[in-house]
Amino acid sequence: MSSTRLADGEWHRLHPATPLLKGGIALIAILGVIIVNLRDVLINIVFSGNPGDEYDPFVWILEHDFAGLILLGIVAGLLLFVAGFYISWRMHTFRITDEQVEVRSGVLFRTNRRGRLDRIQGINIVRPFVARLIGAARLEISVAGQDANVQLAYLGSSAADELRREILLLASGTKSEAAEASTSSTLLDDLLAPELSPDAAPPESVVQMHLGRLIGSLLLSSFTVVLLAAVAGVIVVTATTREFFFLFGFVPAIIGMGSYYISKFTKSLRYSIAGTPDGIRVGFGLLSTSNETLPPGRIHAVQVSQPLFWRPAGWWEIKLNRASHSSTKGAAGQANTTILPVGNLADVRKVLELVLPGLMDPEAIELLERGLTSKGGNDGFTNSPRRARVLRWFSWRRNGFALVPGAALLRRGAIWRTLVVVPTARMQSVALYQGPLLRRLRLAGIRMHTVAGPVMPYLGAVDADTAVQAFGDIAQSAVSSASSDTSHRWRSS
Amino acid sequence: MRLDIAAAEWRRVSPKYVVVDLVGTLIFALVVVAATSVPAFVTRIVYLWAIPASIAIVFIVVLSLTPRRVRAMGYQLRDDDLVFRKGLMFQRFVAVPYGRMQLVDINRGPLDRAVGLSELKFVTAAATSGVTIPGLPAADAEELRDKLVALAESRRAGL
Incomplete structure (x- = not known):
């Protein structure tokens, strides 16, 4: 399967193990349970001649001589199941043409889904643990919109990598034939290979995730603080009321929190990020891995933020707004919006250079880095006036914005530091607002509208005249940068 | 002020x-x-x-x-974007570049129809843009919509 090109406009089928991975495992598990139960009955028959417990359904069947009938039924059911899986596999086909990707599936209810290649927001290759053992991978092509994904589950592992490369090449706007560079990888290679697949990508991740830093960042997260507060609360309540009931009530919560930590930990452990000609490649995951390519020009807002307890260590987190909302559960859940789980300033710089290519020239990067840590004042940002301290008690010195060519930087917060970068070429609209309170203080707020996501680009309590000025500048920048922006067809010149 | x-x-x-x-x-x-x-x-x-x-x-x-x-509501068509204002106590100005408009809706409620008005709604890829111009004479609204769709088409950018 991996030897032929998949993106040739013809209909192809998925990996033969697909039914097994999608639901067949449950079938095998059910069979296993039945067989284990049967074994007990068999042992009883052999050793005592008596089937044993008469309430057991198997015993009942045996005693009423239905065994043959039931066996026949089971075999027929199994055949039906296998045939059903086989037919659904036969009917599930996909093709990739120069303009679109198309998937047909379903036996009784046929669905046909097409996605336009030039609207691709990202291509994700997810390898759940079981699929990885078999050497299969799920390819998800996300298109702009809510749950607008085209899923190819499952493909051969190397075929998925190659297909992604070809789709990106088609989407990039080149008309040249896909480069014929076939990578053959064995199953063993695939299990051991680093998360960045060898093709095209410079294999080095620009950011290294240290084990200590990852553990530290989890322990110092806001979540831990809430957890500790809750634990303290429970202890106090238990000590004062002498009712141990509360302690037991807390056990399920503890289990839930533990699993939260573990899943967050294993997901971030093998984090990697690297630039490729076709966009950024972000890899996550230890057992189930996911590895996503974000083509250039698909990022609508970037937020660099620092929870309070990360400050002594100087760690930051980077999140994104993207037009696609992947419905992927599990392995890819975190990869979608958190592009850097934890990193120091140097990591932030490297990631931002990848995420906002062209926008972040050395000057802008320097401005941004200064903006992240500065206490405010005259640091290149237009900050709130002194009278804003009524509304921004601690952060009025830092609450400000800066405009660089092609992007707007909004900075908020002195305790929970946040800095949002919005490429104005991607911005949808900009709003200026003022309520009665802000009017009394001669202040106003600015809100930039981007596609929905975890990043909220807004800035309150700016000097009113400055805000009006900024509103005009941002609106102007949105128009001029959009007309010169060609990054969504990054290889066409 | x-x-x-x-x-x-x-x-x-x-x-x-x-x-x-x-x-x-x-x-x-x-x-x-x-x-x-x-x-x-x-x-x-x-x-x-x-x-x-x-x-x-x-x-x-x-x-x-x-x-x-109602007098405080207004809009203007600038060279490259549409600006809409509303609000008296809570003022709000929104600028939407033409190229970002995904679609333009015309809505007419029963009261609107009685006096011959329409409401124009602009949808961008951001759910929060929320630009709705009420109270446009029906003919104006349709003319404005056609004009805006044409403008959006000529300045279409990627998402």
């Missing part, structure tokens, strides 16, 4: 929209006041009448400000 942006003349929405807004708000106010009067009416507790009374006062203020609020 209210906010204003230095720009060309604002185009106002039709004065007839005051009637639409007044009648719409009045109906809504009557429904809300009637609903909140039920507890007082049923229980015959006198001070429960404070709830519908205070709500009625709020609505009276809102209604009395309606003509000014």
Whole structure:
């Protein structure tokens, strides 16, 4: 399967193990349970001649001589199941043409889904643990919109990598034939290979995730603080009321929190990020891995933020707004919006250079880095006036914005530091607002509208005249940068 | 001092929209006041009448400000974007570049139809843009829509 090109406009089928991975495992598990139960009955028959417990359904069947009938039924059911899986596999086909990707599936209810290649927001290759053992991978092509994904589950592992490369090449706007560079990888290679697949990508991740830093960042997260507060609360309540009931009530919560930590930990452990000609490649995951390519020009807002307890260590987190909302559960859940789980300033710089290519020239990067840590004042940002301290008690010195060519930087917060970068070429609209309170203080707020996501680009309590000025500048920048922006067809010149 | 942006003349929405807004708000106010009067009416507790009374006062203020609020609404078509303003107490200005418009809706409610007005709604990829221009004469609205769609088409950018 991996030897032929998949993106040739013809209909192809998925990996033969697909039914097994999608639901067949449950079938095998059910069979296993039945067989284990049967074994007990068999042992009883052999050793005592008596089937044993008469309430057991198997015993009942045996005693009423239905065994043959039931066996026949089971075999027929199994055949039906296998045939059903086989037919659904036969009917599930996909093709990739120069303009679109198309998937047909379903036996009784046929669905046909097409996605336009030039609207691709990202291509994700997810390898759940079981699929990885078999050497299969799920390819998800996300298109702009809510749950607008085209899923190819499952493909051969190397075929998925190659297909992604070809789709990106088609989407990039080149008309040249896909480069014929076939990578053959064995199953063993695939299990051991680093998360960045060898093709095209410079294999080095620009950011290294240290084990200590990852553990530290989890322990110092806001979540831990809430957890500790809750634990303290429970202890106090238990000590004062002498009712141990509360302690037991807390056990399920503890289990839930533990699993939260573990899943967050294993997901971030093998984090990697690297630039490729076709966009950024972000890899996550230890057992189930996911590895996503974000083509250039698909990022609508970037937020660099620092929870309070990360400050002594100087760690930051980077999140994104993207037009696609992947419905992927599990392995890819975190990869979608958190592009850097934890990193120091140097990591932030490297990631931002990848995420906002062209926008972040050395000057802008320097401005941004200064903006992240500065206490405010005259640091290149237009900050709130002194009278804003009524509304921004601690952060009025830092609450400000800066405009660089092609992007707007909004900075908020002195305790929970946040800095949002919005490429104005991607911005949808900009709003200026003022309520009665802000009017009394001669202040106003600015809100930039981007596609929905975890990043909220807004800035309150700016000097009113400055805000009006900024509103005009941002609106102007949105128009001029959009007309010169060609990054969504990054290889066409 | 209210906010204003230095720009060309604002185009106002039709004065007839005051009637639409007044009648719409009045109906809504009557429904809300009637609903909140039920507890007082049923229980015959006198001070429960404070709830519908205070709500009625709020609505009276809102209604009395309606003509000014409608006058405060305006829009202008600049070279590359549309700017919309609204609000008296809570002012809001939004600038939408033409190229970002995904679609333009025309809505006509029963009250709008009675006086021959339409409401134009612009949808971008951001759910929060929320630009809705009410109270446009029906012919103007259709003309404006066609113009905006043409403009959006000529400045179409990637998402």
